[in-house]
Amino acid sequence: xxxxxxxxxxxxxxxxxxxxxxxxxxxxxxxxxxxxxxxxxxxxxxxxxxxxxxxxxxxxxxxxxxxxxxxxxxxxxxxxxxxxxxxxxxxxxxxxxxxxxxxxxxxxxxxxxxxxxxxxxxxxxxxxxxxxxxxxxxxxxxxxxxxxxxxxxxxxxxxxxxxxxxxxxxxxxxxxxxxxxxxxxxxxxxxxxxxxxxxxxxxxxxxxxxxxxxxxxxxxxxxxxxxxxxxxxxxxxxxxxxxxxxxxxxxxxxxxxxxxxxxxxxxxxxxxxxx
Ligand code: KIV
Ligand code: NA
Numbered sequence: 001x002x003x004x005x006x007x008x009x010x011x012x013x014x015x016x017x018x019x020x021x022x023x024x025x026x027x028x029x030x031x032x033x034x035x036x037x038x039x040x041x042x043x044x045x046x047x048x049x050x051x052x053x054x055x056x057x058x059x060x061x062x063x064x065x066x067x068x069x070x071x072x073x074x075x076x077x078x079x080x081x082x083x084x085x086x087x088x089x090x091x092x093x094x095x096x097x098x099x100x101x102x103x104x105x106x107x108x109x110x111x112x113x114x115x116x117x118x119x120x121x122x123x124x125x126x127x128x129x130x131x132x133x134x135x136x137x138x139x140x141x142x143x144x145x146x147x148x149x150x151x152x153x154x155x156x157x158x159x160x161x162x163x164x165x166x167x168x169x170x171x172x173x174x175x176x177x178x179x180x181x182x183x184x185x186x187x188x189x190x191x192x193x194x195x196x197x198x199x200x201x202x203x204x205x206x207x208x209x210x211x212x213x214x215x216x217x218x219x220x221x222x223x224x225x226x227x228x229x230x231x232x233x234x235x236x237x238x239x240x241x242x243x244x245x246x247x248x249x250x251x252x253x254x255x256x257x258x259x260x261x262x263x264x265x266x267x268x269x270x271x272x273x274x275x
Contacts, residue, residue, distance in 0.1 A: 004039055004080040006133055006176050013198040019210025021200055025051050025068045030075025038079055042212055043069045045084040050216045057142050060086040062099050069107030082135050083109035087143045090114055096123045100132045115141035117166025121173045128174030136170035138163055140182035154183045171195045180204040203229025
């Protein structure tokens with residue numbers, strides 16, 4: 001089957017089929033996502049935290065997004081691949097065009113995701129006019145965390161109304177989808193009804209047209225708690241620790257490697273070498 005298109009993505013909403021999106025950041029994970037039949041992959045700037053070990057997404061650069069997008073594209077065949085534009089890379093229309101050129105030409109991916117509402121409408125219009133599909137991102141937008149914190153957004157009537165207006169403005173500007181992050185489920189359901197394009201929720205309830213989750217959260221790749229909006233569908237990190245400690249133990253006690261992992265040569269050759 002060919003790669004998922006924007007039309008396929010829209011069709012899923014039109015047919016009432018929920019869209020399961022997950023982040024991926026490299027070749028190996030893209031292969032796994034494909035095997036699992038994930039229809040849409042996000043190369044998120046969350047890679048700053050889960051791949052680079054930084055505290056926030058703010059230090060992530062366009063180069064980083066290119067590097068990770070390229071690896072994901074090598075491993076994915078059928079999924080729609082959306083790539084985040086990082087913090088401050090789309091401050092002006094020209095910046096956005098420059099960043100989009102680099103990410104799409106050097107990294108690949110079929111679409112870009114940008115955080116923000118009405119204030120980024122001219123940028124969304126410009127990119128979509130140039131053939132760059134844009135996904136919006138409203139609610140808890142981590143690139144603005146020093147202004148808004150990392151708490152639930154749009155819980156009051158004014159902020160909720162603004163979010164609804166922002167969603168309409170993004171759709172009007174040409175966005176093909178909108179991520180809704182940590183907003184009340186009722187509001188997310190309302191937005192999903194009010195716009196024709198798919199909404200993809202994270203911590204925004206079951207009323208969205210799809211969901212997106214961070215790879216490390218759903219796979220349980222790290223110790224401790226995942227965010228409240230995530231569910232750990234496995235404890236892969238603990239399995240990795242188990243496997244690696246097993247390996248260390250076997251090397252240390254001399255039970256790995258065995259003959260099965262070794263190459264042999266004829267005994268007369270060894271004799272000639274030691275004669
Ligand atoms: O960077 C990311 O992973 C994201 C999703 C959480 C929506 O933007
Ligand atoms: Na992001």
